[in-house]
Amino acid sequence: MKLGFTPLLDTSSSTPIYVQLYQYIRSQIENGSIGPGTVLTSIRQLAQHLSISKNTVETAYQQLLAEGYIQSRERNGYIVLPLEQLSESLEHHTAASEASESLHKIAAAPSKKIKYDFKYGDIELSRFPLAHWKKCMIEALSHPDINVLGYGDRQGHEGLRTEIADMVFQSRGISCKPEQIVLCAGTQHAVSLLCQLLQLREKTVGIEDPGYHGVRTVLRNHGCKLVPVVLEKDGISLESLRASGVDTVYVTPSHQFPLGMVLPVQKRLQLLQWAADTRSYIIEDDYDSEFRYNSKPIPSLKALDRQERVIYLGTFSKSFLPAARLSYIIFPPELLHDIQDELQNYSQAVSPIIQQAIWHFMRRGDYARHVRRMKRLYQAKHKALTAAISLYLNERTEMIGGDSGLHILLDVKGKSRSSLIDHAARLGCKVYNPERHWLDPKCCPDSYIMIGFGGLSEEELIAGIKLLNKAWFSA
Numbered sequence: 001m002k003l004g005f006t007p008l009l010d011t012s013s014s015t016p017i018y019v020q021l022y023q024y025i026r027s028q029i030e031n032g033s034i035g036p037g038t039v040l041t042s043i044r045q046l047a048q049h050l051s052i053s054k055n056t057v058e059t060a061y062q063q064l065l066a067e068g069y070i071q072s073r074e075r076n077g078y079i080v081l082p083l084e085q086l087s088e089s090l091e092h093h094t095a096a097s098e099a100s101e102s103l104h105k106i107a108a109a110p111s112k113k114i115k116y117d118f119k120y121g122d123i124e125l126s127r128f129p130l131a132h133w134k135k136c137m138i139e140a141l142s143h144p145d146i147n148v149l150g151y152g153d154r155q156g157h158e159g160l161r162t163e164i165a166d167m168v169f170q171s172r173g174i175s176c177k178p179e180q181i182v183l184c185a186g187t188q189h190a191v192s193l194l195c196q197l198l199q200l201r202e203k204t205v206g207i208e209d210p211g212y213h214g215v216r217t218v219l220r221n222h223g224c225k226l227v228p229v230v231l232e233k234d235g236i237s238l239e240s241l242r243a244s245g246v247d248t249v250y251v252t253p254s255h256q257f258p259l260g261m262v263l264p265v266q267k268r269l270q271l272l273q274w275a276a277d278t279r280s281y282i283i284e285d286d287y288d289s290e291f292r293y294n295s296k297p298i299p300s301l302k303a304l305d306r307q308e309r310v311i312y313l314g315t316f317s318k319s320f321l322p323a324a325r326l327s328y329i330i331f332p333p334e335l336l337h338d339i340q341d342e343l344q345n346y347s348q349a350v351s352p353i354i355q356q357a358i359w360h361f362m363r364r365g366d367y368a369r370h371v372r373r374m375k376r377l378y379q380a381k382h383k384a385l386t387a388a389i390s391l392y393l394n395e396r397t398e399m400i401g402g403d404s405g406l407h408i409l410l411d412v413k414g415k416s417r418s419s420l421i422d423h424a425a426r427l428g429c430k431v432y433n434p435e436r437h438w439l440d441p442k443c444c445p446d447s448y449i450m451i452g453f454g455g456l457s458e459e460e461l462i463a464g465i466k467l468l469n470k471a472w473f474s475a
């Protein structure tokens, strides 16, 4: 039985039950919780579900019908209409309902008008090999056994971990065994697991400042004592790190987030030396290293790690799909040995069905092909974006960290962020405030704007930057 909804109906209220029910459904339609096209639960079923009379439900439905919120369809019950199709009768609504409707429209308006959304985290979906992926999903379900339909291996699908070990060897220079890999449901989950397994509560953890707020939030909420480490032009300051006295440090050496610099090899070696000398661990977040545009690839920190001090984090969110919710930790063998017993108390968080499908996708070569294609595509987008910025925004803005990944920062000199965001929105461009990535948001320069470019086409990027020029600089 389709229950539909469960409003709280107050029998002691002076408002009749049918009015309460009508008001509830109306508000759910207006706020979008019950979308257009939804078939309302039948009168009989809803009456049964709410333990009220069929008459009460019918009266409520009749009121919605009269006001044009729903339509009666032969043999198909009552269907919710799109809000725009509300009949003229809405004009005769009470003042209160008019106010709530116009509020709804105002709230919905800006998103309708946004033509170019420079959102960080969006990826190119139109070129995603959906047909291949569907095949892999079907294949995953065609020989269902307990490894696919049960909880799955605690560390994750062994075949998939073997593929990942192969991939990081080829693309990141990391030599590791599948046994060192633990699959996780995204980077935040990976960090959360690390906090628990390494018992980081009350421990000091160094973080780049600015740095990825998603990880900082998890560390803070697990009770870590966060110590900001200064960033220099070429990444984390070793001097500041040495002075910090931390037990662990979280870094993004291959594409500092959000400033975008790449930690040079010399500094990587010094960082590793610091970890060896102090017996500290480095958490290396290598979230988008597949996409590098103007510089040569530098092996990951983990690839240079002879003393086994690096805990490596990788994710499939940029290179494949955020919706896969798949990431992984590569542990140093000795550390893994120490936490192995505790790890056995945790269930695997990534659906074994998804793991199995991604394993098929990787072993058939579809993943490597997809990443190669995406590299070319993002490279072209990056080129279009940077050319458009030089052409239209020129010396009035500075691009920060534009050599890799799927985002950049723009320093729009002399302007304030709120007016930049506001003026852009008025012309249909959505740009973002990066201040939450600063430990103290006030330290983020007021002229900085964050631009993600993964989800827009080359044409859209150029048109969007052109509009930003108009929004920010035309008199």
Ligand SMILES: Cc1ncc(COP(=O)(O)O)c(C=O)c1O
Pocket: 121, 185, 186, 187, 188, 212, 252, 257, 285, 287, 315, 316, 317, 322, 326, 327
């Ligand atoms: C620094 C950093 N690490 C990791 C991620 C990916 O997180 P997840 O694996 O949860 O999608 C992102 C994406 O926004 C990021 O910016």
